[in-house]
């Protein structure tokens with residue numbers, strides 16, 4: 219780590235051009251949590267060093283790309299608070315920012331490589347390449363394209379052309395090692411035979427991923443490419459393309475792999491994959507940001523709660539770890555609880571309201587103060603915003619008909635409980651003011667007068683006014699419910715008790 223950081227510091231110091239970083243999602247799905255982490259690190263790097271954060275949509279795979287996913291990605295980023303400076307919908311000096319609109323720019327670079335003989339048209343057929351892999355496997359060698367297409371004579375090529383074979387454009391790899399300095403991983407290299415003649419463009423001249431990325435990162439003056447470690451094998455290819463095109467590569471930083479607690483690649487079995495799902499599940503964006511940054515980064519001390527603004531100050535690319543990052547859902551839940559309790563009540567009400575209505579509570583805007591007062595009582599119990607409706611529905615159910623069978627009648631029968639609740643009802647009518655301390659004092663006095671343990675009285679009252687055994691503190695709840703609701707519910711509870719007593 220120390221040597222790593224020193225090397226990284228050197229790489230960073232050597233940079234003289236402005237900081238320009240990018241997030242380059244493929245719109246084949248909405249915002250994935252892995253991409254959200256990448257976006258976050260790029261964002262923090264840009265904001266922390268006064269740089270520019272660019273969003274580039276990598277939609278060269280037309281079949282798998284979808285405009286609705288592009289919108290989903292924007293929405294996810296906005297929800298997390300990661301705003302970008304240049305991109306498809308905001309423009310900028312190096313646009314267009316959608317790869318599907320940049321094919322002419324790529325074509326030029328492909329032509330340059332063909333002209334310099336750093337690339338060639340490959341007229342092999344899919345069957346030939348499959349046969350080659352088959353043979354390599356049979357010989358116990360790893361399957362790898364051998365450069366077969368380089369060796370065709372002019373006559374062979376002419377024959378294939380007339381047979382209608384559509385060529386791909388392949389990069390001509392040299393048999394030499396490839397290496398680069400990575401801010402996180404240090405110097406990494408592969409042996410001379412690792413990188414094969416990879417395809418850079420289709421037969422129609424349209425560029426594929428590695429080619430498009432290199433051209434874009436160069437043209438958009440990207441200073442640092444920060445992305446997941448799963449891209450390292452691409453980076454070796456990209457380094458070769460930079461060199462062949464006569465360009466200086468940007469600095470690279472590959473973020474650690476995200477794994478589950480069994481050290482396997484994080485997958486849908488381990489947790490939701492899409493940022494939108496976390497939102498639906500009632501996580502706060504603050505909690506998700508706080509959680510995502512720790513997938514690879516740590517401040518170097520015990521602190522663990524950071525707002526996005528604080529992270530802008532604290533985050534250093536040099537402090538990103540090499541070790542795989544373990545996705546621990548319990549930690550995310552912990553952060554969510556912390557962040558929910560950090561919100562002030564009005565803000566929490568603002569955020570919880572849409573979850574409450576989505577969860578089935580029929581709320582009208584004039585109920586906002588009542589909703590907020592009830593929510594205050596649930597502060598401690600609310601672990602996820604999507605639990606709002608389930609925790610609070612009894613506040614809003616005007617037909618609530620409590621099932622008094624939930625009282626266990628251990629020390630006092632249903633009939634005795636009914637007599638006691640008659641007195642509670644009288645007290646609810648008379649107590650003035652109708653607030654938490656006054657209700658508590660009155661109810662304790664009543665228990666003493668009845669010669670009941672306080673708890674033996676409070677539980678049936680609780681069930682009567684809320685319909686459940688577990689609730690926020692009883693008298694505060696009664697205060698929020700108000701006199702009329704308590705009255706109505708006690709009346710229905712007495713009917714329920716009468717039935718139980720008669721049974």
Ligand code: GLU
Nearest residue numbers: 242243244276431445449
């Ligand atoms: N489009 C790539 C992806 O979604 C990102 C490529 C890159 O960051 O260079 O994984």
